[in-house]
Amino acid sequence: MSETQKVKDPTPPVKESQGSQVVREIMSGNAVISVLAVVVALVIGGILIAVTDPRVSTASGYFFADPGATFSAIWSSVSEAYGALWRGATYDPTARTWQGQLGIFETLTFATPLILSGLAVTLAFRAGLFNIGAQGQIILGAAFAGAVGFGMHLPPVIHLLAVILAGAIGGAIWGGIAGFLKAKTGAHEVIVTIMLNYIAISLVLYLLKNQLKDPTSTNPISPQMDANAMFPLLLGPNFRVHAGLIVAILAVIGVGWLLNRSTLGFEYRAIGANPKAARTAGMLVSRGYITVMLISGALAGLAGVAQIAGTEKSLDSEIAGSIGFDAITVALLGRSKPWGTFFAALLFGAFKAGGTSMAVNADVSIDIVAVVQSLIVLFIAAPPLIRSIFRIKAARREGASA
Amino acid sequence: MKTIITGTFKRGATVGTVALGAMALLLTGCGQAPAPAGGGGSTSGNAAAANYLGCIVSDSGGFDDQSFNQSSYEGLKKTVTDTGIKMKEAQSTTKADFEPNLNQMANAGCNLTFTVGFLLADATKKVATADPKLHFAIIDDNSIKLPNVKPVVYDTAQAAFLAGYTAASVSKTGKVGTFGGINIPTVTIFMDGFAEGVAYYNKQQSKNVQVLGWNVATQQGLFANTFDIIQEGTKATNNLIGDGADVVMPVAGPLGKGAGDAILAANKTGKDVKLVWVDSDGYLTAPTYKSILLTSVIKTMGDAVETIVKDDLAGKYSATPYIGTLDNGGVAMAPFHDLDSAVSAATKTQLDTIKKGIIDGSIKVESKSSPK
Numbered sequence: 001m002s003e004t005q006k007v008k009d010p011t012p013p014v015k016e017s018q019g020s021q022v023v024r025e026i027m028s029g030n031a032v033i034s035v036l037a038v039v040v041a042l043v044i045g046g047i048l049i050a051v052t053d054p055r056v057s058t059a060s061g062y063f064f065a066d067p068g069a070t071f072s073a074i075w076s077s078v079s080e081a082y083g084a085l086w087r088g089a090t091y092d093p094t095a096r097t098w099q100g101q102l103g104i105f106e107t108l109t110f111a112t113p114l115i116l117s118g119l120a121v122t123l124a125f126r127a128g129l130f131n132i133g134a135q136g137q138i139i140l141g142a143a144f145a146g147a148v149g150f151g152m153h154l155p156p157v158i159h160l161l162a163v164i165l166a167g168a169i170g171g172a173i174w175g176g177i178a179g180f181l182k183a184k185t186g187a188h189e190v191i192v193t194i195m196l197n198y199i200a201i202s203l204v205l206y207l208l209k210n211q212l213k214d215p216t217s218t219n220p221i222s223p224q225m226d227a228n229a230m231f232p233l234l235l236g237p238n239f240r241v242h243a244g245l246i247v248a249i250l251a252v253i254g255v256g257w258l259l260n261r262s263t264l265g266f267e268y269r270a271i272g273a274n275p276k277a278a279r280t281a282g283m284l285v286s287r288g289y290i291t292v293m294l295i296s297g298a299l300a301g302l303a304g305v306a307q308i309a310g311t312e313k314s315l316d317s318e319i320a321g322s323i324g325f326d327a328i329t330v331a332l333l334g335r336s337k338p339w340g341t342f343f344a345a346l347l348f349g350a351f352k353a354g355g356t357s358m359a360v361n362a363d364v365s366i367d368i369v370a371v372v373q374s375l376i377v378l379f380i381a382a383p384p385l386i387r388s389i390f391r392i393k394a395a396r397r398e399g400a401s402a
Numbered sequence: 403m404k405t406i407i408t409g410t411f412k413r414g415a416t417v418g419t420v421a422l423g424a425m426a427l428l429l430t431g432c433g434q435a436p437a438p439a440g441g442g443g444s445t446s447g448n449a450a451a452a453n454y455l456g457c458i459v460s461d462s463g464g465f466d467d468q469s470f471n472q473s474s475y476e477g478l479k480k481t482v483t484d485t486g487i488k489m490k491e492a493q494s495t496t497k498a499d500f501e502p503n504l505n506q507m508a509n510a511g512c513n514l515t516f517t518v519g520f521l522l523a524d525a526t527k528k529v530a531t532a533d534p535k536l537h538f539a540i541i542d543d544n545s546i547k548l549p550n551v552k553p554v555v556y557d558t559a560q561a562a563f564l565a566g567y568t569a570a571s572v573s574k575t576g577k578v579g580t581f582g583g584i585n586i587p588t589v590t591i592f593m594d595g596f597a598e599g600v601a602y603y604n605k606q607q608s609k610n611v612q613v614l615g616w617n618v619a620t621q622q623g624l625f626a627n628t629f630d631i632i633q634e635g636t637k638a639t640n641n642l643i644g645d646g647a648d649v650v651m652p653v654a655g656p657l658g659k660g661a662g663d664a665i666l667a668a669n670k671t672g673k674d675v676k677l678v679w680v681d682s683d684g685y686l687t688a689p690t691y692k693s694i695l696l697t698s699v700i701k702t703m704g705d706a707v708e709t710i711v712k713d714d715l716a717g718k719y720s721a722t723p724y725i726g727t728l729d730n731g732g733v734a735m736a737p738f739h740d741l742d743s744a745v746s747a748a749t750k751t752q753l754d755t756i757k758k759g760i761i762d763g764s765i766k767v768e769s770k771s772s773p774k
Contacts, residue, residue, distance in 0.1 A: 062435040065435035066435040069435065088506070092509070095509040095510075096508065096509055096510070096511045097508070097509065097533075100505065100506075100508065100509035101509075106502065205627075209627070220584070220627065240501075307498075311498065312497070312498060316497060318462070318496040318497050318498070321495075321496045321498050322495075322496075353502070356492060356499070356502050356503055356506050357506055357509075359491070359492050359493070359506075360457075360490050360491070360492050360503070360506040360507065360509075360510055361490070361506075361510060363490075363491075365493075366492075366493065
C-alpha cells in the first residue's frame with residue numbers, strides 16, 4: 001500500500017494543488033458566466049461581421065454626411081448574418097424545400113457527437129483530469145466501430161450493438177492508456193492525451209492504407225458500413241438525424257447518475273476536489289484515474305460511433321473533424337455538468353448548422369463561427385475578465401457539490 | 403498595482419472596445435454621401451442573368467488553395483462580373499461538410515452548382531439525384547452519369563508533356579523529378595505527361611535525362627499520401643533533390659508550397675533547382691516562388707466555369723463532359739516569366755512545333771488516366 005502510494009503521486013505537491021485549483025476555478029463558474037460569455041462572444045463576432053462588410057465600410061466613408069447610412073448598414077450586415085445563422089439552425093422559411101427549412105434537425109445531427117465527446121471531457125474534468133485526447137479517442141472509437149461495421153456481417157440490431165460496443169472499447173483503450181500512465185507514473189494527462197491524438201491519427205492512416213482500406217478505391221478510405229451496422233434514421237431519409245442522438249441522451253442521464261448518485265462518482269468528485277484528502281479518506285486515487293479515463297474514453301469512442309454509423313458511413317482520417325477539440329469548449333461552457341454539456345453541445349450544433357447557412361446566405365465566412373467559439377473559451381477560461389466587465393462578485397466556491 | 407490594472411482594464415474593456423470600433427469605421431468618415439439611387443444604378447447583364455444563381459462548393463482545400471479550388475472560384479467570380487449573375491459559395495473543411503454545404507446550395511435554389519474535386523462525387527450524386535431540376539458541374543471527376551451533372555475533366559497530360567520537355571532541356575544534372583499527393587488518375591495524368599515529355603526530349607535530342615518519382619510503365623512512383631500536410635511536400639522534394647533532380651514538379655495541391663520551400667532552402671546551399679507548378683500559373687498564385695518557377699501546367703478552370711455558366715444561361719446546358727485540351731485552351735503551359743532566359747530559343751521553337759503536333763494528333767500523348 002505504502003509503496004503504491006509513493007508511485008502514485010510523484011509530481012511535486014505544489015504543482016498538483018495548482019492544477020486542481022484551476023480545474024476547480026473553471027468548474028465553479030456559474031451559469032450566468034456561461035451565458036454572458038456566449039453573449040459577449042456573439043457581440044464581438046457581430047463587430048467583426050460589420051467591420052469586414054464592404055457595405056459598412058462604404059457607408060462609413062461618408063459617415064458625417066449621412067450617419068444613418070452607416071448604422072443601417074451595420075444593422076443590416078449583422079442582422080442578416082445572425083438571422084441566417086438562426087434560421088439555418090432552427091427553421092428557415094426562405095429555403096426552397098420543406099426538408100431544407102427544418103435546420104433544427106441538422107443542429108441535432110451535429111450536436112450528437114458533441115454531446116458524447118463533451119460528456120467524456122466533463123467526466124474527466126470532475127475527477128480533476130484534463131482530457132484533451134477526445135480527438136484521438138473518437139478516431140480510435142470510429143476505427144474499432146468501422147472494423148466491426150464493414151468487416152463483419154451480422155444480423156440487424158446485433159450488428160449495430162456490436163458496432164456501438166466496439167467503438168466504446170476502442171475509445172476506452174485510448175483513454176485508459178492516459179489514465180494508466182497518470183496513475184502509475186504520474187505522467188501528466190494533458191501531455192499524454194495530446195500525444196495520443198497524433199498517434200491515433202497516424203495509426204488510423206496506416207490502417208486505412210492497409211488493413212481497413214477499401215480495395216476498390218485508390219484513396220485512404222474504408223469500405224462503407226453494412227446497412228445493419230448503421231444507426232437508423234429517426235425521421236426518414238430526408239433528414240440526417242439518427243438514433244445516435246438517443247444514445248447520446250441516454251449517456252447524459254447515465255453520466256448524471258454516475259456522478260451524482262453512485263459511489264464511484266462520489267469518489268471521482270472527491271478526487272477532483274482534493275486528491276490528497278481523497279487518499280487520506282481511503283480512496284484509491286490511482287484506480288479512480290484509470291477507471292475515469294476508461295469511461296471518458298468510452299464516451300468519446302461513442303462519439304466516433306455516432307460519426308461513422310450515423311452520418312459518415314465510411315472511415316477516413318478526417319472522421320473526427322474538430323469534434324474532439326470542440327468537446328473541450330462544450331464541457332467548459334456546460335460547466336462540467338451533464339445537462340449543461342448537453343445544452344452547450346446543442347448550441348455548438350446550432351453554430352455548425354447555422355454557420356453553413358450564414359456562409360451561403362449572408363456571405364459571411366464560416367470562420368466567424370470559429371472566432372465566436374474561441375472567444376467563448378477565452379471568456380470562460382478567464383472568468384475574472386467577465387466578472388470585471390459586468391461587475392459580478394466572484395462565484396462562491398461550491399467544492400465538489402453537483 | 404494590481405487594483406490599478408484591473409481598474410484601467412475595467413473601463414478600458416468597455417469604453418476601449420467601442421472607441422476602437424468606432425474609430426476604425428470613422429477614420430475616413432468625411433466623404434460625400436452618394437446621391438439617392440434613381441434608376442436602380444447600373445444593372446449589367448440582362449434580367450435572366452440577374453435572377454440566375456451560380457454556386458460553388460470547395461473540397462477540403464478551401465478557395466485559397468492556390469490550386470483548382472481557387473481557379474474555379476475565381477472563374478465564377480469573373481463570370482459574376484462579366485454577366486451579372488449572382489453567386490453563393492461554401493467552403494468545406496472536412497468530408498463531413500460536403501453534404502450539408504451542397505444541401506444549403508439546393509435550399510438556396512442555385513441554378514448551377516460547381517463542386518470542386520472528385521472527393522465531392524458521392525455528395526454531388528446524392529444531392530443531384532434528390533433534386534433533378536437543379537444543374538451541377540463537378541470538376542476533375544468523370545464518374546457521375548446523371549442528366550443534371552456535367553463532368554469537367556482535363557487532358558492534362560498534353561500540357562504536362564510540354565513541361566516535361568522543357569524540364570529535360572534545362573536540366574544540368576540529367577535528372578528531373580516529380581511526386582504526387584495520392585496515386586489517383588487526376589494526379590498521375592500530370593506525371594504521365596511529364597515523363598513522356600522527357601522521353602520525347604531524349605528521343606529527339608539523343609539525350610538520357612532520367613525521371614525520378616514516376617514510372618509510366620508500372621504506374622508507380624513517389625507519393626506523399628496526403629493533400630493536407632505541407633511538410634510532406636518538403637520531405638518528398640528533399641528526397642528528389644538528394645537523388646540529383648534539379649527540376650521538380652509536385653502534383654499535390656497545397657504540398658506544392660512545401661516543395662517550393664525545400665527548393666528555396668536547397669538553392670541557398672548552392673544548388674540550382676527549379677520548380678514546375680501545377681493547376682494554376684504559380685507565378686500569379688504562389689509568387690513566393692517566382693525566382694525558382696520554371697513554368698506551370700495550367701488547367702484553365704476559370705474559362706471552363708465561365709463557358710458552362712454562359713451555356714446554362716442560354717439554355718444550352720448538357721451533361722456531356724467538358725474535356726480541356728491544348729486545342730480548346732482548357733490546358734496550357736504557362737509562360738516562363740522570370741526564368742525565360744533559362745530556356746533556350748531553340749527549345750522554345752521546338753515547343754511550338756510539339757504543341758502543334760499534339761493538337762493535330764501527329765504527336766500522341768498517351769496517359770492511362772486521360773479522359774476518354
